[in-house]
């Protein structure tokens with residue numbers, strides 16, 4: 185009984201509780217922003233290496249890896265609804281954050297364990313023997329992570345907002361910007377660090393890419409995030425959950441619809457709002473609160489389109505970067521590192537916007553309301569995609585002319601001792617020097633060809649080409665055994681270079697990191713990174729070394745002559761199968777700048793707007809609704825990627841840009857009719873109309889809670905009696 189009274193005292197005095205302040209800000213928010221920094225480091229760090237883990241550890245193909253990745257992101261933005269329900273109707277935000285963070289940390293640890301190949305690598309060949317085990321464990325880890333990260337997401341932002349008193353509205357706005365900066369600082373550091381950790385080698389039996397470290401560090405950060413949050417425990421303003429609010433909302437909406445349907449005849453007088461049909465049974469305050477939430481949720485309908493474009497930074501834009509050159513002189517940027525431009529720009533743009541641009545616009549007497557900012561944000565994102573389309577057109581000009589699905593392409597490489605006249609039926613004549621190749625690929629719209637060489641006697645051989653493929657006809661020192669070798673028909677992944685060797689030497693050769701090659705044979709392609717690479721060729725005691733400097737995304741065939749050891753590798757010839765990328769990655773900076781400006785206007789503002797327009801007891805619900813727009817956006821990416829295969833990538837970018845412009849026009853019309861509200865004022869007004877002063881209202885709630893408590897106690901007694 186004493187405890188109950190204490191609790192009640194706490195509840196009634198809570199509103200007046202003054203939190204410790206520093207420079208006008210509650211000190212407790214320090215713990216919240218540090219917690220957010222660590223959590224976002226954990227999330228983005230894990231996400232940065234996830235696709236590569238799917239692709240190169242679980243050995244999934246590109247399509248499956250991309251689909252599971254986007255499905256995971258979508259799940260992360262669907263679970264906020266669950267988190268909001270738990271917080272608002274059961275545990276309260278504080279406890280929800282703690283419990284779900286524990287789930288999250290367990291998920292990260294599970295994920296890190298699933299990446300230890302040694303667990304199932306019984307034959308010690310460096311690859312796991314039991315993929316099912318690793319897949320099952322990593323999927324379990326990802327589900328727990330999605331539950332954790334999504335579940336706490338609406339609560340942390342809203343819990344931060346709860347720390348502010350009414351007179352701190354200016355500080356509250358700054359808090360949301362600082363909050364966003366912390367998200368991006370975490371994201372920036374982790375996307376720079378975890379790929380480096382992954383590139384390390386580690387293992388018990390064999391040394392492999394160090395995924396356990398790349399996933400382990402985010403797991404540690406998640407534990408730190410939890411510890412920091414708990415450390416601030418004594419300082420927080422903790423608002424209690426207001427009962428099963430979601431259930432009450434659903435029942436109230438259901439009743440309003442049913443009641444409206446029952447009274448559909450024109451003889452019943454119309455009501456101002458369809459929710460007013462719940463008046464007969466439900467509290468006016470609840471109805472007023474639902475109206476506020478529905479108004480905002482309605483406004484959210486067009487928003488997923490923004491995220492559809494925004495989240496393609498991680499997929500389409502990164503793929504675009506793999507066809508570009510990342511040589512910045514002082515440093516080399518990998519295609520997936522280009523994404524770090526976004527958080528870097530956020531860290532620069534948020535202060536500039538907050539301190540300079542928005543105040544300047546205000547000084548000019550322009551009303552740049554939150555919804556106007558969001559519309560402009562959408563237009564910026566659309567412009568970013570126009571910029572991406574222009575870059576794509578430039579890239580397309582430099583890309584090889586790959587065969588269509590009905591065509592075949594052929595190149596000829598001559599390692600015979602003299603120049604050859606090669607005739608490919610019916611009318612293709614090529615003159616190819618010894619240790620040279622045809623200038624480019626010849627395209628055929630049929631697959632069956634006959635090749636004749638002007639040797640003495642003439643050698644003729646029939647071949648069947650691969651439909652939609654690129655091949656090289658290798659003419660070795662004995663031309664009678666000429667053969668076809670399949671070539672790469674797309675840019676090598678991750679901006680790497682595909683290289684292979686044709687052995688024109690008279691005996692087996694060993695080349696660094698490659699299996700031994702027989703005379704006249706051609707190796708399969710090996711991928712090498714950009715930069716200077718050294719190769720050592722060896723046959724018995726003889727050896728020589730040769731070096732080549734590689735750019736990005738090229739493909740070469742190296743022809744090794746019989747004189748290779750006598751001239752110290754000098755005579756090795758290089759045939760360029762595919763030119764290196766020539767469009768510079770710096771050209772992507774404008775599109776990153778535009779999308780990030782759009783993000784500042786749209787996302788930071790949307791976060792503040794969702795908090796400010798929500799009634800006190802439904803703040804997490806609206807945050808969850810806001811995050812849900814993101815989930816839908818990712819689902820749209822999945823659908824478009826699967827269904828809408830446009831032949832040209834630049835056309836797809838323009839399609840997305842046009843769709844977003846259309847959606848932003850619709851949104852601006854909806855925003856025009858939206859009137860900003862002060863939820864607290866509306867609630868006070870409704871209470872007044874009901875003849876209740878705020879204090880009385882609180883008392884009434886307490887009395888109801890006390891009754892509930894007594895009933896529960898009585899039931900407990902009855903149950904123990906039974």
Ligand SMILES: C[C@H](N)C(=O)N[C@@H](CCCCN)C(=O)O
Pocket residue numbers: 224364367368371491494495526527530783787814
């Ligand atoms: C890192 C990125 N710039 C960012 O700020 N992300 C925010 C908003 C996410 C919404 C889109 N996926 C975050 O909370 O992670």
